[in-house]
Amino acid sequence: MQSRAQAMQALFDIVGDQPVIVCNGFPSREAQKIKDRDENFYMIGSMGVAASIGLGLALAQPDRQVVVFDGDGNVLMGMGTLATIGALRPKNLTHVVFDNEVYGTTGNQASYSRVVRLEQVAKAAGYATVERVWEREDIIYEFTHMLANDGPHFLLIKVNEQIEDADRVALDPADVTKRFRAAVEQH
Amino acid sequence: MAVIDSDDFVKALRDMGFDFFTGVPDTILGGIIEVLSERRLYTPSVREDEAVAMAAGAFLGGKIPVVLMQNSGLGNALNVLMSLHLIYRIPCLLIVSWRGFEGKDAPEHLVMGQTMPQLMDTIRIPHRTLAAETLVEDLRWTAQTFMDQRVPVALFLKKGIVKTIQP
Numbered sequence: 001m002q003s004r005a006q007a008m009q010a011l012f013d014i015v016g017d018q019p020v021i022v023c024n025g026f027p028s029r030e031a032q033k034i035k036d037r038d039e040n041f042y043m044i045g046s047m048g049v050a051a052s053i054g055l056g057l058a059l060a061q062p063d064r065q066v067v068v069f070d071g072d073g074n075v076l077m078g079m080g081t082l083a084t085i086g087a088l089r090p091k092n093l094t095h096v097v098f099d100n101e102v103y104g105t106t107g108n109q110a111s112y113s114r115v116v117r118l119e120q121v122a123k124a125a126g127y128a129t130v131e132r133v134w135e136r137e138d139i140i141y142e143f144t145h146m147l148a149n150d151g152p153h154f155l156l157i158k159v160n161e162q163i164e165d166a167d168r169v170a171l172d173p174a175d176v177t178k179r180f181r182a183a184v185e186q187h
Numbered sequence: 188m189a190v191i192d193s194d195d196f197v198k199a200l201r202d203m204g205f206d207f208f209t210g211v212p213d214t215i216l217g218g219i220i221e222v223l224s225e226r227r228l229y230t231p232s233v234r235e236d237e238a239v240a241m242a243a244g245a246f247l248g249g250k251i252p253v254v255l256m257q258n259s260g261l262g263n264a265l266n267v268l269m270s271l272h273l274i275y276r277i278p279c280l281l282i283v284s285w286r287g288f289e290g291k292d293a294p295e296h297l298v299m300g301q302t303m304p305q306l307m308d309t310i311r312i313p314h315r316t317l318a319a320e321t322l323v324e325d326l327r328w329t330a331q332t333f334m335d336q337r338v339p340v341a342l343f344l345k346k347g348i349v350k351t352i353q354p
Contacts (some may be wrong), residue, residue, distance in 0.1 A: 021244070041247065045270025051242035053271075056244020056252075059230060060207065084241075088230065115277040174276040181247055 003135060005164035006029045008069065010038045010139050011096065014147070015067065019057060019184050022069040023050035024064060026103035027098060033122030038183035042169045043175055051095055055085055057155075058093040059134040061184070065092050065138035065147055072099040072113035079121065086126025091150040094144070095122070098158050108161055122154035131152040189319035191349045193218035196224070199322070201255060203330050205280060207245040208308075209238045210255030215284035215344055217353035232292060236267045237262030239339070241339055242279040243271055253280045258287070258299050261306070262265035269310055276337040280329060285316070285343045307341055317348055 004027065011066050012035040022031045028042040036060060054068035075082070075097055085093065092113045101114040131142045139157055140164040146153035171179065196219060208223050209230045210216070223229035232238035235256045242252035254266070259303045261283060271277065286292050287300015297304075307314045315325050325342065332340045 013296040032321075043271070045274070046240065046267045049236060049267055049271070052240035053244035053247070056207075056241035056246075056250075057248040058244075059241070060245040070283075076236045078234075078237060081237050084231075084233050084237060095242025115224075173274040175277045177247070177277055181249075184247060185249060 001124075001158060001160045002136060003162040003164070004100060004159040005034060005145060005162070005166075006136070007098060007159050009034050010136055011067075011069075011143055014140065014143055016131060018065045018067050018147070020067045021050050021054040021057065022068055023047070023071050023074045025071070025183075026057065026163050026166065027069055027071055028169055029043055030164045032169055033164060033166040038179050041180045042171070044169055044173060046076055047079070050074055051078060051081045051085065054093060054095065055081065055088070055090065057184070058090040059088070062090070062092060065094065066090075067147075068093070068095045070097045072097060072118060073103045073111050075118050076085070076112055076116070082122050082125040082127075085152050086122070089126060090152055091128075093152040094143070094146045094155065095127070095152065096155045096157065098159050099156050100161050102161055103163055104163055119154055121155040122156075125151045127154045130156070132156045132158070134158045190347065191317075191319045191322060193222045193350050196349050197228075197328055199223045200280075201328060204251050207242065207250035207252040209241050209245075209252070210253070210282075211238060211257070211260050211282040212255075213257035213286070215286070215346050215349075215351060216255045216257070216282065218349055219282070221352055237266040239264045239267050239279065240271065243267075243275075243277045246277050246279060246283045253282060255282045257284050258303050259296065261303065262299065265310070267311065270300055272339050273311070273338050278333045278337045279339050280333065281312075281341040283341050283343050285345045288345050295353075303343070312339050312341055314343060316343040316345065319348060
């Protein structure tokens with residue numbers, strides 16, 4: 001099984017100019033380390049709403065692909081949002097979940113994703129595509145396919161518990177907003 | 188006391204530039220949500236923390252967002268308002284129905300109904316209570332505060348101020 005950082009690297013190799021909303025905790029820190037870019041929105045708090053932010057952006061800019069990098073703990077916390085996305089069916093939203101089955105940022109406490117199949121919840125909610133993958137080749141194939149086709153898509157990537165040695169988000173939160181808005185506006 | 192028509196209220200918000208509307212319903216907000224839905228301007232949300240986060244995403248995408256909710260939902264939204272909007276300087280207009288005003292409501296509304304203005308003061312969200320007589324000034328203040336401070340701004344809506352579908 002890959003680490004989240006390895007899986008994230010594979011996704012960032014494919015991402016073009018699409019905005020990426022990254023959930024709070026280590027995922028944002030790892031994203032900053034792997035590929036810091038103006039189109040990344042790093043969350044440092046508000047756990048559970050990464051997909052909601054992505055949904056709002058996808059509705060505001062329907063002609064642009066929006067990507068969310070989420071975690072299993074985050075999805076479980078904001079599971080109602082799977083219903084909102086499934087009902088509204090924004091074509092331009094790709095919801096990626098790095099599923100390590102633990103609350104990794106706070107000390108690896110077990111999450112319910114080891115028994116609850118989150119991609120099945122997303123499927124029942126009405127996402128257009130749901131996939132559950134482990135291998136690098138499958139991650140690349142499915143993510144490339146999702147970006148090129150109508151969503152909403154749900155890509156659950158099973159990853160190990162390894163955490164990358166990555167610094168806290170360097171930018172002031174208000175500067176994250178400014179930089180991201182300017183980058184998203186230009187298109 | 189004069190009553191504001193839901194159509195006029197929505198028109199005033201549109202004229203101010205608000206162009207993204209989401210929220211969770213309340214009876215006091217029913218008329219406004221009906222008008223917004225008829226005009227296909229309203230995106231329903233399932234929870235108030237989701238609603239304010241959707242509004243944040245819309246703002247990041249260039250929209251000027253409004254979130255409608257009952258004041259009980261402020262409790263649900265609190266963490267997102269504090270650890271997203273307030274620190275990232277992401278503004279939105281919160282139109283919050285004031286259930287439990289002066290203790291005249293069901294028991295579940297009384298604690299929030301009594302403490303809501305102090306709660307908003309404590310977390311530094313500017314707020315006003317809407318009245319028909321001061322509508323123009325209230326909306327001018329809202330727009331000014333929104334632009335100047337780049338934080339969520341709350342307008343409290345008591346029963347009977349804006350016409351609703353269930354009188």
